[in-house]
Structures are given as structure tokens and as C-alpha cells.
Amino acid sequence: MENPKNIPEKFLKPYDSSETEARVYKLWEESGFFNPDNLPVASDNPNSAKSFTIVMPPPNVTGVLHMGHALGLTLQDIIIRYKRMRGFRTLWIPGTDHAAIATQSKVEKEIKKNEDKSRHDLGREEMLRRIDAFAKDSHDTIVSQIKVMGASCDWSREAFTLDVTRSRAVNTMFKKMYDDGLIYRGNRIVNWDPKGQTTIADDEIVYEERKAKLYTFKYSKDFPISISTTRPETKVGDVAVAVHPDDARYKEFVGKTYEIADFCGVPLSIKIVADESVEKGFGTGALGVTPAHSEIDWEIADRHDLPRLQVISELAKMTVGDERLKGKKVSEAREIIVEWLRAEGLLEKEEEVSQNVATAERTGGIIEPLPKLQWFINVNAKFKLQNSKLKGLETGMEVSLKEIMKNAVSSRQVAILPEHFDKTYFHWIENLRDWCISRQIWYGHRVPVWYCLHCKKQYVNLETGAKIYLTRHGETDSNKEGRIAGSIDLPLNQTGTEQAMVAAQKLKNENIDYIICSNLIRAKETAEIIQKEIGGEIIIDPELREREYGVVEGMYGKDIKPLKTYQYEGKPENGESYKEVEERIHNAFVSHRKKFEGKNILVVSHGGALRTLMKRLLDLDPMEMLARTAIKNADVIQIEISKPCENCKNDIFEQDPDTLDTWFSSGTWTFSTLGWPIDKKMGMNEKFVERIKSGDKTNTTRLEKKDWNIGDILQLENTQTGELFGYARITNIEEIPLTAEKKGTLQEYYGEKDLTEVAPTWKYSFVYSEKSDLETYHPTDVIVPAYEILFHWIARMILMSGYALETIPFHTVYLTGIVRDAKGRKFSKSLGNGIDPIEIAKKFGADAGRMALVVGTAAGTDMKISEDKIKGYRNFSNKIWNITRFVMENVETESLGSSTSKLDEIMDEWKKIAADITDDMENFRFHLASEKIYHYVWHRFADEIIEQSKTDAEIKSALIHIWTDCLKILHPFMPFVTEEIWALLPAEKRNLLMVEKWPTT
């Protein structure tokens, strides 16, 4: 077939998305236009170009993206591409979320399944390494998926909630809140998951409906009031009975206290109190108050100053009573108590009721409300606004976090789309209580609080120096048999060798400089095994040896009961007392600390020796020490050194073992991604300042290594004048040797200074700007989350931003709905109904998937998606392809034909539609905009205008003009096919379509 117009051959075949998309994405990436610093507007107009920002809701690194993510990404990309074409300095920051509990429990489950090990078997360090590896894989998959979707985000600014820059933001935020009295540590009823051994958030609870029995009974025969409960086992922790103040039945008893000598083996002291929260009509109208095991009862105890007796342990076992109860599981205890009540004739009624049982979302464990020491954010405490940019809240006003959250939305400074969600938002805020932010898991931001080992004084963001690790040697046969070893010199057995290797793994990344061990073979072997893995020098110190047991050496521990026989000061014949050991080993410890000041050291010693050392370090009294179980073989204890405690002058500390709720870090997301807090400075000399100011925006400098990281934003300061002249965003860090050639250049900067002293070994590449990213891009413009996380996340970002920056995090919240399958079911693994966005992109093209997700999907509404729908838009891609072919074959001239009524009508109609679509884009009606352009292109332009043009030359002259406009408008929705076509259109020098100007009227 002849091809007179040199139509690219590609057009003779149907559009092939699989051949196109990856190639086009690469083209975009290489153009640099995803980064607003490289956009033409940025260089034309560096300071006045209006910015437009979106931060991506970071997907959890728990696996892969699903269609819900695909919807969110598509909408964000549509907005971003549209704004970019409108000439904004457009930034879309991508990132991922470490999703603490979700990720840890996922990895834990896998390890359990594959290796039958728990996280405690692996230890904190090894577990974290495993999770990091998993998160890294998951991250890589997610990034490639985001790219497949066509997302035009700035990868140079990619962030992770757990990376160094974001961790710095978290710690800074924690300290600020702590200093302002908004963060406190307190005993509160928390949702304790006995199975996962952690606290969990209210929203990680799933309620399961179950049948339960409601028992009505009296504490004793002569107790005047009957109460009802579904949990009789908690009643041994009762301290009061609460009745409504107006309840005539009970009025006479209020204020009295009854002593119950024996309630299933436990004595109770019950006070009758009057409390408004009690419903007269429910049950007997009297409520047994168990402060330690019910949130509501805890509050009643607050109001009436009642004691709080904990009767259930973290393992969901009873902690009080005689042999009938103590140590029994709660479920067993329940039956025992019911039986007892029945036998005593105290049980009055048993009713079958249905009840919602709280269970942990992740582990399925039944939630046990327990009082625990936790960290909280007080949402009602007031603080003073320093520099408020919050509408209606002036600088100097005293506000609470709750008020900030409420105000942001009620003032319309933050608009939620669809609007009706703000009602739900307010309802939630009104019911908000203090936010528990500590979690007993390992993966996440560790609570940045250190405790003095002696006096327990708290320090936030303590700067710690060297670390000391203490470990006991691995197992010997003597340990195994439970024999006293003392100075009997036995080697490690097989288990001991393995234990030492585990310890070595734990210590691998800790940069230990010296390993100091006793002169006994079991310690030396342990030290050698560890040294093989971690390096460092071994120093043998006979003072670090085990307690000398004299005559009892070699005997079975159980036979001599050393704890009882030889107390702290007592000693076996020819042996040492613990007191003597303590003196000896502490002196040795202190001398090593002094000798290796500033170095990380590992001390390998023995059970008894380390135990007495810990006694001294923790300032325990002798009985406390004796009550502690011995340190296990190869256990590692970590101690951190810092400046002496203000209180007790000791200088060793340990960090809080808990981690922070994942929403604490994601709450900072809009500004931590933009480099907050910017408190680091890079000093520059005059020459460099000039070079930067006049020259390239991208620069490199060679400096001594500081603790800077890629992505950090630094203030640039003129070292001569102290003047602040701009910001540097670190884009790359490279270690480089100092060459002779470089030396010359450097000598210029450093003058007479000896270069060996300043010898820079690190090359920092950075982008210079006069304004920081934070100033330029924050508050962000739009955020596009699923409505499910309105409270979890959106509210918390408003809180964090309102508190730390005294501004809103974003102007508009565009909520997306849930994407369901064709039958309206949520996608889930167990149903096997998952539609993988990547599969869709492969099969039909990402463009088709994007359109299918967007057309007709209004904000905040759930949607159903099916392959049929996607197939329709695959066909549309091809339609666009073929329209282009027709238009190219029929372009006779670039100029529009002379004005005729017919032509004007068509052009006017198009302009009207384009304006209408633009209006939809401006007002977040993407579901309408996409439908309109689809409809126009296919059913008006192709079906009618092109058909008419076949016989009408006037109309033909309009085709290319309308069509290039159409491609531009289509581009945000279907970026790949339109970009590909754009490159194939006959024209001399063209921009990428992604930076073409949006057709405006």
C-alpha cells in the first residue's frame, strides 16, 4: 500500500501498549521533568512560578499494590499532569510507609511458617534485619508498580517513613511535644493483645460477635446489691459498685464500704459509689467496678478516687487468689468462679446474650484491657501559638491539638471532598481521647527516650556516645547439667557454639572495637567466635572471671541451693561472696571503660559476674539482685554512655524499648518529606557562595563527612559573613580519594591551611535554591487518600502540621472510595478475586486501566471494576491511535481553512467542551472530565466530524487543530498513548507532551 505522507509504519498495526509504555516512562524520567527544579517554569521564573504539590500517601511496604492504590495513583497523576501543563512548578513526592505492626507481623508470620521461630528466638537485631530485607523487596516491587501506572512523581525526592531524614523529623517532633507537655507517660488502660504481647490501637481491633453468658450475682450473702457481668473472673479485682445517683433503690447504700472476707479465695473491699455513667435500666442498675480491667471502670475510679487492682497478667492469666485461681487462664478462671458462685448460692441468674468480643486484627488474640505504662499525646492540653498561619487561630492564642484539628476543617481552610465526610470527621474529633503512641513491637521508630540506669530519669533525644555490650559465654556441658562451674575450665558445647554465633549476628553491625573477656576457656571461645564475625581486638582480663565457688564447685545447683545458702555477703568455703565478686568485676569494668573511652566495647563474662555487675549498674539492692534470674547464655545487654545524669551523676543509660505508633511518623509526612526540620547548616566560603549564586543550581562540594544524608535540606551559610543565602538539597554522597589535581583547587579555598587536616573525603552533590522546599511547597495542595484513613492519617497530619508548623498540611483532601470486584466484593487474598494492576497494564495497557478507574467514579464513592470495562478503554486507546492515523493521512495544511459557518460551529463547539472540561479539572470532577473527553473524541470527533471531513475539505482543515488539543486534554488521563503519538506527529521540534501547554480558551 502506498504511503504518500510517510505515516509511521506503527500506525498500520493496532496500538501496542506493551511495546510502548516502559519506553515512554523512561523517556519521561530521562527528561527530568518529574522534578520541578527542571521544569521550564522553574528556570524562567524561579521565584514567582506558582508551585503545586502533592505528597503521595505512602503505600505500606507489606507487599504489592492493589487496584485501590492504582486508583489513587491515577487520580494524583491526573492532577499533577494537568497542573504541570498549566505551568505550575509541579511536585509530586513519592514514598513508602514502614507500617510498623503490619509489616512486622507479616514477617513474623512468614518466619513462623518457614522456620517455626518466633521473634524472640531471633532477637531484636536479627528480626529487624529480616524485616528490613522484606521491606526493601517490597519497596522495590512497589516502586516498579508505581512506574508501570505512569505516575509522574519526583523520584529524586522519594521518602520512606523510617529513613534517616524522616526519623529525624519524628525525634524532633517527639521532643517538641514532650517539652511542651503534650507527650506524657502514664498508666492507662490499653488494649493489650496477649497473643502478640503488645498494645494495639483502637482501630486495630476487630469485634467478633459471640454468644456469651451474662451472670447476675452477689459478692456475698449479706451484700445488699446484685450486679451483672459477662466476665466473672475480673470480679476479684472489683473495688466498688457504682449506681446511678438518682436510683432510689440504692440510695441508702451510697458511701458505705463492705468487706467481703472471701470471694473465691480473695478478700474484697467494695465501696458503693454514685456515678452518672451508670444506666439505671441495664441489668440490676448496679455496676461492679473493676478499674484495672475496664476503660470505663478506670474512669469511674478516677472520679471516685478508687484503688486499681490488677488481677490479670500480660499473659491473660490470673495474678491473685489461692491455688484455685492464681496462674489460671482467664477462661478457666471464669468457670471456676461461676462454679464457686453457684456452690455458694450467690448466682442469681444466667442469661445467654450475644456480645462483641474485641480481638486483635493481626493475631486474632482476645484483647485484655490492662493498665500499662505508655506514652500518650494529650489532645486537650493547651499550648500557645507562636506564629500561626491557621485561619481563625491567632498567634498568642492557647489552643489544644483537638481544637486545631477541628478548626482546620470547620474554617474550610482544609476542604474535604466529598464534603459530607467533614461531618464524620467532626464526629470523630468530638469523641477523640488521648492518643497512645507507644507500641511494644520492634519495627519502627524507637521511642527517643533514654532512662538513667540508676535513677530512671528520662532524657529525650539523648546524645549517646560509645556503647558497651555485655554478654555471657555460650553453654557448656556443666551449664546444661545445672552444675556449678566456677573456675572449672570447660569448653563450649555444640549449643554453646551456636549461641555464640547468634550473639555474633546480633553484634555484627554495632562497630565494636574491643572484645574483653575472662581468662576461662568458655568465655575465650565465645569471644573468638564473635570476633570472627565482627572483627575487633580481643583482650583477656582474668578479673572478669566467674565467681569462685570453692568447695561447692562441680556440685549440682539444685542440691546446694546457692541462693539460699550463700546470700549476697555469704560465701562457700574457699570461695567468694557476691559482694566480693561485685567489687572485683565492677572495678574491672570501670577500668576498661576508662581505658577505652569513646570506643564501643564488648565484655564477655559469666552469669554470676554479670549479674552482680548489673546489680551495681542498676543500683539494685542485694535481694532484688538475688531475685533476678541469671543472665542467659550468650544474651546481649546493651548500655549506652552519655553525659552524666543531672540527677545522680551516673553516665549510663538505656533506651526505651518501645516503638512509636506508625501514624506518629506518617503524621509528619507532608513536611518531613520536604526536609523538616531544617536545622542543619553548611558553611560556604565567599568564592563558593558566588559560584553558587551566579552559576549552576546543581553543585558539588567536598567536605568532611557530617551526618548528612541524601534528601537532607541544609541551610547554606556564608562562613565569612554568617549570612544565610539559600538551601541545599543533598542529592548524592560519594566517597572520593583526594587526587593531586583536586588538591590544587582545594588549596585555593583553604589557603595556607594544611590539607591533610581538612582533607575532604566526601563529595556532596546538591541542588541549590533560594527558598527551601518547605517554604516553596508547603502547605501542599491536594492529598488523595482512601476514605478509610481519614481519621488514622488525615486527622493526624492536620494535628502534626498544625502543631509543628502552625499551618495546614494541605488545602484539599480528595477522598477515594474502595475499589471492588465486578460482584461488589472487596479484593482479598482468601477470595482469590484480586485484580493486579500490573497484570491489567500488561494485558490492556496502563492507560486503559487508568481510564477504567476514573470514568464515572465520583470522589469518595466505592466502585466496581471488571475486565470488560477495562477492555472498553483498551479499545479506546486503539481508537485514538487510528484517529491519529486518519488525521495524519488527511492533513493537507497546517492552517485552518477560511472561516465558514460550518467550521466556526465545529471550532466553537470544541472550545466550549474544552473549557467545560477545564472547569471540571479545576473542580476535581475528573470522573466527568474523563467521560466528556472520551465521549467527544469517540462519538463526536471520530463518528461525526471525521466522517463529514471525508466529503468536506473545510472541515478537514480543522481536524489537526482539534486533534492536537484533544491529545493534550487526554494526556493526564492516558499519558502513554498520547505521549507516544505526540512524538510521531509530524512537526519539527517538539516538547514532550507532558510539558505542553494545556489548551485554554
Add this chain to the structure above:
RNA sequence: GGGCGGUUAGCUCAGUUGGUAGAGCAAUCCGUUUACACCGGAAAGGUCGCAGGUUCGAGUCCUGCACCGCCCACCA
């Protein structure tokens, strides 16, 4: 229990400030006319959940009801 939505063509859903209903898919009929069969043309299909009200006029505003869904709380 409290709150928020939804109910429009067989299916999935639009319908922006009230002006006598729209799209896709499916189904029906016709058509291989050189951009495209991942196509074109034609026709069909709805008293907009129910009952009241406001209005010249209501899918759209108000009241009540029914059913479905979601979120929050968790009643001892």
C-alpha cells in the same frame, strides 16, 4: 446505641446552582463503505425506593418510612 451514605435503563454508574432523564457494558437489528472489527449505523430500554410537602416546575430542596452499605461506640 450514635453518625454518614446509597436506592436512577438488564448490569455498573454519572447527573455540578431545581427547568419534563444520560454514559459504558450487555442484549436486538443492520452493515465488512480504503483510520479503526480493539469498527460503523439503527432502534430498544427508566412513572429516578415508597409516601407526603415546598415550587409555575423536584432525580435534584424539606419531612416521614422501607431496604442496603459503611464508620464510630461497645452496656457492664
